[in-house]
Amino acid sequence: MEEQMANLRLTDFEFFKIILPGSSRTKLKLPDKFARELGDRELRDAKLQVAGAGRRLWDVKVFDDDVNGDVYLGRGWQEFARAHDLRDGHFLVFRYDGAAAFTVTVFDETMCRRNYRRGQHDPADSGSSSSSDGSDAATAVEGVGDVAASQFAVTLRQCNLGDKQAQYLNVPVEFQEAHGYAKREKVVLRMRGEPWTVRLKHSRRERGQRTAFRYGWHRFCVDNGLAVGDTCFFRVLREGDLRRGGGGDDHVLRVAVRKADGTTLE
Structure with a gap:
């Protein structure tokens, strides 16, 4: 037993x-x-x-x-x-x-x-x-x-950690399509037991729509001390129901980070 x-x-x-x-x-x-x-x-x-x-x-x-x-x-x-x-x-x-x-x-x-x-x-x-x-x-x-389809990883570059007004993180196309990001307004990033709400920015590209973490992403990076070279792993913790309206506000991603020095945050 x-x-x-x-x-x-x-x-x-x-x-x-x-x-x-x-x-x-x-x-x-x-x-x-x-x-x-x-x-x-x-x-x-x-x-x-x-x-x-x-x-x-x-x-x-x-x-x-x-x-x-x-x-x-x-x-x-x-x-x-x-x-x-x-x-x-x-x-x-x-x-x-x-x-x-x-x-x-x-x-x-x-x-x-x-x-x-x-x-x-x-x-x-x-x-x-x-x-x-x-x-x-x-x-x-x-x-x-x-x-x-429920996870993706990104190694942070300068464009992800630049000026506050310009910070963004592109979501892989395969992931955004699998989870209906075209219809979502925001996601919740959960790390170390704490939540951060991040607004999504949608833009049209030659190869279709692209979605990025935008407003609130800067605060998430600052609060968790993220830097260039850190690798972030995102996994769906709660899907969120788009049929209920509100842009799927209860869509939650769990985040773990492998720092450039080899230590781990989660």
Whole structure:
């Protein structure tokens, strides 16, 4: 019963990692908070699956560093990283299922989610037929669904942190379309347990409408000490119902920040 409760607590536990220059290619350190949540439970074998890359599960060993107590993904991690072309600067979001499997969403140097076609980086699928039945196709789409469309990451530049009257942050087109930002007037950013209301600015571009965080974004950056080079991760915490009017005022995004010096705020 105690183990079942622990599994339930960790179900859908999420964290992110950034592949930093000079970091080890053979192992990946798991966040201390996640390791603490695991407690004394034995997690020696894990499964990794990339969102949108089919249903293959990759076997990875988990081990503790006897010197400092850190927990790592070890043997199998290098093969997983190579197969999915993971590089310095890539931003990885892990979702744990509470048992021993992680779903990994990859954001590349463009600050957008990397799309993996089924079989593109999956040797196990290389010999399969190009056709698939309806159930397989539906499963592949559902695998991308909630995780991929509900979050995005941005590394801050000077244009995001300039003069107060000129500060803005563009929302990725895929994300804004998935959540009806054309009809929204504002969003609530929640970080460290506190909310900040940010107005959205809509503009027409040659390739369609673009939405940006505008009024209130400056205050959010100042209050949280954000700087150029910090990476912000935004995830939908509450969708908000546009049908009720008011521009979907109850749309809430949870924000976590990886500072340029490697520390984390959330």
